[in-house]
Amino acid sequence: MTSEKKERLVMHVDMDAFFASIEQRDHEEYRGKPLIVGGLSGRGVVSTCSYEARKFGVHSAMPMVRAQRLCPQGIFIEGNYAHYKKVSAEIFKIFARYAPVVEPLSIDEAFLDITGMELLMKSPREYAERLKREIRARTGLVASVGIAPNKFLAKLASDLEKPDGLVIITKENQQSILDPLSVGRIWGVGKKTASVLTSLHIRTIGQLRQTDRKKLTAALGAHMAEHLLALAQGIDHCAVAPREPAKSIGKEVTFPEDLKDRAEAEKVLLALAEKVGYRLRGHGLKARTIQLKLRLGNFQTYTRSRTLGEATCYDKEIYQTAVELYQGLHVRQGIRLLGISASGFDASGEISLFHEEARKENLYAAIDKIKARFGEKGITKAQLIQRPDEL
Numbered sequence: 313m314t315s316e317k318k319e320r321l322v323m324h325v326d327m328d329a330f331f332a333s334i335e336q337r338d339h340e341e342y343r344g345k346p347l348i349v350g351g352l353s354g355r356g357v358v359s360t361c362s363y364e365a366r367k368f369g370v371h372s373a374m375p376m377v378r379a380q381r382l383c384p385q386g387i388f389i390e391g392n393y394a395h396y397k398k399v400s401a402e403i404f405k406i407f408a409r410y411a412p413v414v415e416p417l418s419i420d421e422a423f424l425d426i427t428g429m430e431l432l433m434k435s436p437r438e439y440a441e442r443l444k445r446e447i448r449a450r451t452g453l454v455a456s457v458g459i460a461p462n463k464f465l466a467k468l469a470s471d472l473e474k475p476d477g478l479v480i481i482t483k484e485n486q487q488s489i490l491d492p493l494s495v496g497r498i499w500g501v502g503k504k505t506a507s508v509l510t511s512l513h514i515r516t517i518g519q520l521r522q523t524d525r526k527k528l529t530a531a532l533g534a535h536m537a538e539h540l541l542a543l544a545q546g547i548d549h550c551a552v553a554p555r556e557p558a559k560s561i562g563k564e565v566t567f568p569e570d571l572k573d574r575a576e577a578e579k580v581l582l583a584l585a586e587k588v589g590y591r592l593r594g595h596g597l598k599a600r601t602i603q604l605k606l607r608l609g610n611f612q613t614y615t616r617s618r619t620l621g622e623a624t625c626y627d628k629e630i631y632q633t634a635v636e637l638y639q640g641l642h643v644r645q646g647i648r649l650l651g652i653s654a655s656g657f658d659a660s661g662e663i664s665l666f667h668e669e670a671r672k673e674n675l676y677a678a679i680d681k682i683k684a685r686f687g688e689k690g691i692t693k694a695q696l697i698q699r700p701d702e703l
């Protein structure tokens with residue numbers, strides 16, 4: 313709970329029918345038609361559908377078979393998730409320019425903390441309109457936006473006038489907006505809680521707000537009762553927080569048969585070092601600590617780590633460190649598992665000015681380009697040609 317009185321300003325941005333809208337943007341023949349993106353195999357579900365499909369009662373998470381029954385004239389496609397991710401990255405780049413703190417909720421929605429940014433805007437409405445316009449201009453896609461003093465209300469607001477919505481909830485209008493809404497709109501109210509509330513004749517947020525605390529506590533427990541009563545009054549203290557970044561990046565492999573040969577173990581370590589290096593560079597990270605994990609055939613497990621003088625993202629340095637740690641263990645028995653992980657991250661920042669560093673960066677950038685085109689197996693050092701398949 314925060315004691316400060318300062319008003320917060322939180323924006324929730326949610327792309328409208330994201331996957332389906334991208335497909336309709338890219339394929340003229342899909343426009344204006346009921347389009348359903350999702351798994352087409354027997355047990356597939358709908359990921360997203362166009363607004364034209366929603367008119368038939370199709371919605372996301374519905375089994376595909378049911379969607380086909382409801383909307384036989386629909387266009388059904390698997391979708392291209394790698395492509396959607398790229399579009400998402402473009403949108404998140406725009407978000408980053410509109411707020412210092414962005415909390416991604418999924419591939420197509422985020423909270424933006426715009427508290428204290430009033431100097432950059434005529435009004436919150438104008439700021440949201442500008443963001444919506446920019447998303448549309450750069451990606452051809454439509455977003456809905458909600459602005460409110462907290463996350464709960466902002467998310468609720470972005471959903472109220474979808475598609476192409478823009479709703480601002482303030483202290484003044486919040487109760488009149490909240491009260492008529494179904495209790496199902498509250499975070500954490502699933503089917504079970506909803507049915508308990510129904511049994512107490514509580515259907516709207518307004519009814520919930522006026523319910524006696526003791527009665528609610530008896531039915532749902534103190535924790536849930538407090539949670540619901542706070543949200544029903546529009547109170548939510550959760551901070552907009554960027555997602556916790558990974559604390560380590562690693563890769564390990566278990567062998568179908570114990571590894572007996574030292575040279576073989578070192579080859580595996582090279583392959584693992586390449587994976588870890590590639591991932592570090594992909595995230596723009598350098599790691600200060602390299603850890604080796606080794607499990608013997610009898611399940612005895614060792615971890616050894618070393619902290620380097622300078623953080624790295626290079627295969628060769630990761631490999632050398634791992635091999636030295638491995639050699640230090642003087643293993644005499646068969647190895648069941650080997651793993652390398654990297655932690656203690658520094659953002660790698662700009663390419664170093666030192667000549668040797670810059671040369672390395674260029675080499676690895678070239679390798680990574682090929683890997684990105686052909687998959688991680690697209691390029692590998694000659695030593696590894698006979699490495700185990702499962703790597």
Ligand SMILES: [Mg+2]
Binds near residue numbers: 326327329420
């Ligand atoms: Mg969305």
